[in-house]
Amino acid sequence: MALTPLNELAVFVSVARHKSFTRAARELGVSTSAVSQSVKLLEERVHQALFFRTTRNVSLTDAGQRLLERAAPGLESALNALEHLSADATQLTGTLRLTVPGIALASVIEPVLPRFLRENPHVHAEVRLSDQFVDIVEEGLDAGLRLMEAVEKDMVQLRLTPAFRFMVLASPAYLKRHGTPQRPEDLAKHDCITYRAPTTGLPYHWELERGRKELRVQVKGQLATDNAEVMFRMAVAGVGLTYLAELQVAPALRAGTLVPVLEDWAPSVPGIFLYYPHRARASPPLRAFIALARKLLPTKGLG
CATH class of the missing domain: 3.40.190.10 (Periplasmic binding protein-like II)
Structure with a gap:
């Protein structure tokens, strides 16, 4: 099927979010060359370069930043509308993407995730195990779990375990x-x-x-x-x-x-904290995961 401006915009937003043609291609399920071609067509359409490209980095030009700020919210709304139309309105859908350290497996993930998946059969989960601090915005993740001292100050922080x-x-x-x-x-x-x-x-x-x-x-x-x-x-x-x-x-x-x-x-x-960006609205799967975690995990000492 021929690419439309909306197709090209979706590819552009994915590249801008990941700062990588390769990771965008992986998310979209297409080849890197297809992603590159889509961005090229969009740049020809607007008569401006949207990305600075080097062998190691991909970053937005001023024009690309303006397009992202104006187009991304509307595109996300359109995609969310399509996603909700494809499923019963009462069913939670989407993908929950988390970065988790080994310390949180037994204390948070094992008690919460199995029941979360049982109660939400149309939601998929992606758990990346890493003891290193992860930039959840750059990696396209919904949230992370870490000790408080490992969480950047501009993140929303929710304590899930006692001290x-x-x-x-x-x-x-x-x-x-x-x-x-x-x-x-x-x-x-x-x-x-x-x-x-x-x-x-x-x-x-x-x-x-x-x-x-x-x-x-x-x-x-x-x-x-x-x-x-x-x-x-x-x-x-x-x-x-x-x-x-x-x-x-x-x-x-x-x-x-x-x-x-x-x-x-x-x-x-102080405990293990779930964190996500202040600027980002928590996705419905993340909100549901947080609500279930608060219900299932020990509350003594949380204040």
Whole structure:
């Protein structure tokens, strides 16, 4: 079918939102060359360049920015109208796109997402697992889950879990072999499973806190990883001490396969927060997910 101005506008908005011809093509289910051709036809139609293109970056020209600001809201309204006409008005439709760190899987995603999908059979969900901060606007996501300190200040922030602690942990077998640290400085004598940041490869310093005293302890050991699940499983296996959120290890603590060490030095964080841009109106699937999360998740300590 021949391209119409509306087709070309839809392609243009997708490229502008993703800042990438490749990601726009993936979203639209067409080839990158088809996306490029559509943008070229639109530029010929308006007699102006809409994008600056380099081998690494795609950005809007002034004309492109003006077109995006004027066209995107109307195009989104038209597409939403078509989407709602294709389904019963009482049924929620669309796609919920989230970025989620490993720490939020057991505490938020597992209790909420299965029921959300059962109750909304016409909604699709896309969950991207990453412990790195993600620019949800650039990546075309609805929202993210993170600790509060990892959320930018211009985002809407909704707390979904009560406060919890980060703890030094070990298996009973490890402590029987090597003894139990009594002070933070004792950690230097122990095999510690270290976490390395995926982006930098630098080791994470364990943060300890008691009263007003705060410490950042550099630890070392035989095993380093960028994955919290590896840290957890290897600690249970007795490889060494580890440092994890108590909500990640709650079943192991109850079962006694891991025990806290230096518990009076365990720092507390406010909880896990869902965030999305101030400028963006939450999509219907996101609003429904938030409502269900607030219904299902523990409310004690949320205030």
